[in-house]
Amino acid sequence: MLTRSRFSQVMILVLFVIAFMNGRKYLRRQRKSYKHSKKGQRKDRTLKMSYCRDQLSQFKEINDQKTIGFSTDEEGSQSFNEEGFVTLFEDKYGDLYRVRYCLAPKLVIAGRKAEWVVGVFRDRLEESVKNVESEGYEVVRTLPSGFILFRRRP
Amino acid sequence: MIILLGFLLLSLLLGYAFLSAVLPHENQRLKLALSPAFGLGLSSCIFSVSLFVIGEATLLTGLVECLLLLGLVAVSRRRSIGQLIAVEEEKTLDLDWTKWTVGLAVALAVLISISLIGYVYQNIAFPNGSSDAVSIWNGRALSVFTSGQSWPKSLANDCAFHPDYPLLIPGAVARLWTALGDANPYVPGVIAGIFYFSLLATVFVGMRQLRGLEVGLIFTVFMLASTEVTYVSARQLADVPLAFYWLSTLLFFALQDKNLNTERYSMLAGVSAGLGGWTKNEGVLFLVAVVVVRALVVWRARGREIFLKQGGSFFLGALPFVLLLITFKIVYAPSNDLVAGQSAQVLEQLTDVSRHSLIFSELGDTLLYFSNEKISFPGFLLAYLLAVGISKNLNKVSFFSVVGTITLVSAGYWYVYLTTPWSLAWHLRTSLSRLLVQLWPCILFAFVLLIQSRSEMTTEAMAREDESKSG
Numbered sequence: 134m135l136t137r138s139r140f141s142q143v144m145i146l147v148l149f150v151i152a153f154m155n156g157r158k159y160l161r162r163q164r165k166s167y168k169h170s171k172k173g174q175r176k177d178r179t180l181k182m183s184y185c186r187d188q189l190s191q192f193k194e195i196n197d198q199k200t201i202g203f204s205t206d207e208e209g210s211q212s213f214n215e216e217g218f219v220t221l222f223e224d225k226y227g228d229l230y231r232v233r234y235c236l237a238p239k240l241v242i243a244g245r246k247a248e249w250v251v252g253v254f255r256d257r258l259e260e261s262v263k264n265v266e267s268e269g270y271e272v273v274r275t276l277p278s279g280f281i282l283f284r285r286r287p
Numbered sequence: 288m289i290i291l292l293g294f295l296l297l298s299l300l301l302g303y304a305f306l307s308a309v310l311p312h313e314n315q316r317l318k319l320a321l322s323p324a325f326g327l328g329l330s331s332c333i334f335s336v337s338l339f340v341i342g343e344a345t346l347l348t349g350l351v352e353c354l355l356l357l358g359l360v361a362v363s364r365r366r367s368i369g370q371l372i373a374v375e376e377e378k379t380l381d382l383d384w385t386k387w388t389v390g391l392a393v394a395l396a397v398l399i400s401i402s403l404i405g406y407v408y409q410n411i412a413f414p415n416g417s418s419d420a421v422s423i424w425n426g427r428a429l430s431v432f433t434s435g436q437s438w439p440k441s442l443a444n445d446c447a448f449h450p451d452y453p454l455l456i457p458g459a460v461a462r463l464w465t466a467l468g469d470a471n472p473y474v475p476g477v478i479a480g481i482f483y484f485s486l487l488a489t490v491f492v493g494m495r496q497l498r499g500l501e502v503g504l505i506f507t508v509f510m511l512a513s514t515e516v517t518y519v520s521a522r523q524l525a526d527v528p529l530a531f532y533w534l535s536t537l538l539f540f541a542l543q544d545k546n547l548n549t550e551r552y553s554m555l556a557g558v559s560a561g562l563g564g565w566t567k568n569e570g571v572l573f574l575v576a577v578v579v580v581r582a583l584v585v586w587r588a589r590g591r592e593i594f595l596k597q598g599g600s601f602f603l604g605a606l607p608f609v610l611l612l613i614t615f616k617i618v619y620a621p622s623n624d625l626v627a628g629q630s631a632q633v634l635e636q637l638t639d640v641s642r643h644s645l646i647f648s649e650l651g652d653t654l655l656y657f658s659n660e661k662i663s664f665p666g667f668l669l670a671y672l673l674a675v676g677i678s679k680n681l682n683k684v685s686f687f688s689v690v691g692t693i694t695l696v697s698a699g700y701w702y703v704y705l706t707t708p709w710s711l712a713w714h715l716r717t718s719l720s721r722l723l724v725q726l727w728p729c730i731l732f733a734f735v736l737l738i739q740s741r742s743e744m745t746t747e748a749m750a751r752e753d754e755s756k757s758g
Contacts, residue, residue, distance in 0.1 A: 164408055
């Protein structure tokens with residue numbers, strides 16, 4: 134007869150099998166994403182604060198129009214907090230991929246959708262634009278830094 | 288590279304010296320398992336204090352750490368007379384090794400290797416971590432590292448997602464970047480790895496000390512089988528360091544319940560809970576929950592005098608970190624986005640049945656298929672418990688402390704979800720599994736405290752046999 138102690142050993146062996154299955158699946162997933170990034174299909178992200186800061190002059194005009202604010206090293210102004218946010222990271226390979234979600238539609242507090250938003254994306258640009266357009270925004274223009282300016286569709 | 292290793296070693300030594308100063312007679316292995324994460328936490332706190340006092344990231348913190356290390360070594364040397372006790376204790380524990388446990392250990396080593404390889408893959412492919420790591424944790428570290436005196440403004444404006452989060456992880460990263468003089472993208476991955484493997488080591492050594500070798504090994508396998516924890520760690524999120532500090536707190540309380548002649552474990556529980564509070568906002572919820580639960584459980588089980596002694600030690604341990612957190616929240620941190628977004632509809636949200644049911648169904652799905660969408664891991668745990676039964680030597684004070692804390696923290700999460708100003712479905716989808724990662728080691732801890740070990744089963748069977756013979 135299978136004693137309780139023996140049964141617990143069997144259960145532990147089953148646990149190991151589950152752990153190996155989970156581990157193998159995890160490893161496969163990580164290897165896949167690694168290969169994917171190596172082939173350049175998914176671009177790597179590198180912290181490049183200084184590069185982005187150089188691009189901040191792009192926002193001057195927006196600031197002057199008082200649509201949205203931004204803060205630079207030199208001057209503190211109204212932050213993005215109220216409308217969403219932008220992270221200061223840039224894709225080192227170009228602007229096909231971005232590192233962060235669109236600012237507004239999903240992250241903006243319900244009932245307080247911003248009129249103007251600036252977004253950087255981690256998905257493919259065209260997909261992200263499609264998503265944002267489906268949320269009632271339209272692209273105003275893209276900026277060389279990779280940021281994209283949207284406006285709520287009238 | 289040498290500078291990086293030097294500063295990492297300094298943190299490790301600081302953690303070890305701190306634990307040795309408080310617990311000179313403790314099992315060396317437990318101190319070794321805990322010291323990397325404790326050391327990183329303490330170094331990060333010193334770095335944060337220097338940010339508050341000097342106003343910018345500076346290498347002077349290395350000097351302060353060295354001085355503190357020397358002081359702690361002096362204290363621990365004075366208290367090292369009882370070291371023999373620890374050595375004898377370790378020898379006794381080594382007697383547990385059998386063919387079965389050696390087999391378990393070998394299989395465990397394979398699992399750890401899988402976990403390590405996956406971790407390295409992830410960190411080479413995504414050196415800056417996932418998007419949350421980039422925008423919250425490493426982004427804040429970069430703000431502190433690059434902004435000089437204007438770091439508070441930079442934190443508030445450049446990293447505007449959860450701008451009020453405390454600075455343990457960003458501080459640990461920025462400290463090493465400051466030492467290197469360069470924002471090396473692999474540093475956050477190294478720090479996340481230290482926390483994850485320190486968690487695994489603590490799970491094994493801590494449970495081995497409490498329940499014996501075999502239960503320690505099983506607890507570690509349970510942790511490794513939960514690949515979601517590994518995945519979140521490799522994405523460089525703060526949830527695993529938080530889980531480490533929470534588990535350590537509960538582990539210290541369990542050790543406290545076994546050793547009533549000293550209150551030092553309660554003090555370390557306070558330190559650990561305090562470091563958790565300095566890691567993430569959820570840590571504050573845990574701090575409150577654990578204080579409430581321990582107060583109720585210890586007062587009821589052991590009386591007022593012991594409660595006051597243990598409570599006082601806990602308070603003493605947590606105090607420096609709570610003060611650090613209060614200073615940060617009052618002076619530097621912008622308002623919390625969840626709190627600031629609260630509307631007058633909170634009461635309506637709290638009584639909205641559809642919100643409750645959405646949270647319940649999402650929680651059920653996430654919990655049921657945590658780490659494996661085909662086999663229900665919690666279902667397996669339940670089956671295992673039914674098969675082996677409940678331990679006859681269950682320490683009820685420890686067990687109810689863990690379960691009560693998990694319950695209160697979960698209730699806090701539930702409340703936050705109910706009243707979230709964001710879309711509830713989106714909020715659940717993007718955070719629930721991570722919240723579960725934070726609690727998972729504590730849930731497993733409660734589980735392994737509860738189960739009957741094989742040695743208990745054997746003793747029970749032998750006693751029954753003797754009884755039947757004499758009968």
